[in-house]
Amino acid sequence: MPSPIDEHNATLRELQQLPQFPAIATKVLRVLSHEDGNVREISDLIRADAALAAGLLQVANSALYAFPAPITSIQQGLMMLGFEEVRRFVLTFSTRAVFQASLRLDLLRGMWRHSLACAWISEELSAVCSTVQGRGDLAYTAGLLHDIGRLGLFVLHPREYAALLSEADAGRSIPERERERFGIDHCEAGAWLAKRWALPEDVGRVAGDHHGPPKEGEFDLVELVRVAVLLAGNLGFDVTPPGRSPTLPEIRAMLPHAAQYRFDPDPVTMKSRIAYRLDAFD
Numbered sequence: 232m233p234s235p236i237d238e239h240n241a242t243l244r245e246l247q248q249l250p251q252f253p254a255i256a257t258k259v260l261r262v263l264s265h266e267d268g269n270v271r272e273i274s275d276l277i278r279a280d281a282a283l284a285a286g287l288l289q290v291a292n293s294a295l296y297a298f299p300a301p302i303t304s305i306q307q308g309l310m311m312l313g314f315e316e317v318r319r320f321v322l323t324f325s326t327r328a329v330f331q332a333s334l335r336l337d338l339l340r341g342m343w344r345h346s347l348a349c350a351w352i353s354e355e356l357s358a359v360c361s362t363v364q365g366r367g368d369l370a371y372t373a374g375l376l377h378d379i380g381r382l383g384l385f386v387l388h389p390r391e392y393a394a395l396l397s398e399a400d401a402g403r404s405i406p407e408r409e410r411e412r413f414g415i416d417h418c419e420a421g422a423w424l425a426k427r428w429a430l431p432e433d434v435g436r437v438a439g440d441h442h443g444p445p446k447e448g449e450f451d452l453v454e455l456v457r458v459a460v461l462l463a464g465n466l467g468f469d470v471t472p473p474g475r476s477p478t479l480p481e482i483r484a485m486l487p488h489a490a491q492y493r494f495d496p497d498p499v500t501m502k503s504r505i506a507y508r509l510d511a512f513d
Contacts, residue, residue: 242413243423245387249329252428255280256325260318273317274306286324287317295511319371323347323512326375330382338393339385341470342378344509348468350375351505352459359493360455360486373437373456376430380421380438381470384413396471405471406442418442450487458485466502468509 259276278284284305291302291312302308309317326346330339353374354367385392395408406416415423422439430438437456446454463469465476479498483491 240414242384242387242415242420246383246420246424247427249383249386249424252430253280253283253325253328255283256321257429259283259321270306270309273314274309277305277309277321282328283321283324287320290320290511293511295508315368318368319350322372323350323375326379330386336389338396338470339382339389342382342385345463345468345470346375346378346382347509347512348463348466348505349377349456349459351508352462353456356455356459356462356486356490356494360450360490369431369433370452370455372431373434373452374459376421376425376434377437377441377456377460378417378421379424380417380419383420383424384409384417388413404442454485458482461485466498466505468502468505 255276259273262273262276277287287305287308288302290296291298291308296312298311302311312320327343330343350371351374353370357367357370391412395412396405398408406418409416418439418441422435425435425438433452437453440453441456441460443457461477461482462479465479465482483494486494
């Protein structure tokens with residue numbers, strides 16, 4: 232587990248400069264989480280945010296879904312996409328909006344694509360693992376938000392963080408170098424941001440403890456996202472090339488025994504499918 236955070240750390244004070252998680256997204260996600268949520272109520276909330284509404288229509292009409300006829304209204308988009316897909320879109324769009332101003336930078340865009348790839352991989356893994364790891368939407372959320380600390384550190388210190396990632400230092404991990412330069416690492420920053428944004432507790436645990444090899448005999452949501460992070464790197468969706476990326480058989484061996492038989496993807500096909508979805512969201 233990560234060490235306690237020094238609340239007087241200068242970097243934490245800087246992280247307060249980041250925008251709050253969009254309030255409209257929080258409202259939409261809250262309504263979507265209720266079984267009695269209705270299309271009209273959600274439609275009204277989404278239409279109240281012009282950027283969110285335009286983004287939903289753009290994605291609904293993209294090649295990613297290829298509906299036979301154009302989607303011309305938010306309500307129609309909700310009916311065609313379904314609540315689960317809309318929840319994922321709102322979460323993804325809103326998280327991206329927090330860092331939007333800096334996404335023109337190639338490195339941050341690479342971090343964002345890594346986070347999205349981890350979200351989809353986490354969701355797929357949740358389908359083949361025990362329900363102990365949570366629903367697919369929780370796995371998607373945790374995968375998407377696992378690196379919010381790194382995104383935040385880069386937005387605050389783009390030159391310093393880019394230099395840190397480019398350093399060749401086989402003796403020290405990236406979190407160790409982050410602590411030396413910023414006083415905290417991106418896991419600690421992520422846990423702090425998750426608490427500040429009032430994100431689900433499980434998501435905060437993942438943001439704060441997603442590095443390191445999965446633990447023997449234990450496989451919860453944190454372990455699931457750890458595997459997803461390794462698999463994303465294996466498929467080429469890492470931010471920086473890892474020193475030694477585990478092979479796909481090694482990664483599959485980290486899953487619960489029964490799940491290993493249900494998860495045996497062709498890496499070329501999986502990489503192509505994820506890249507296609509990433510391009511649709513860019």
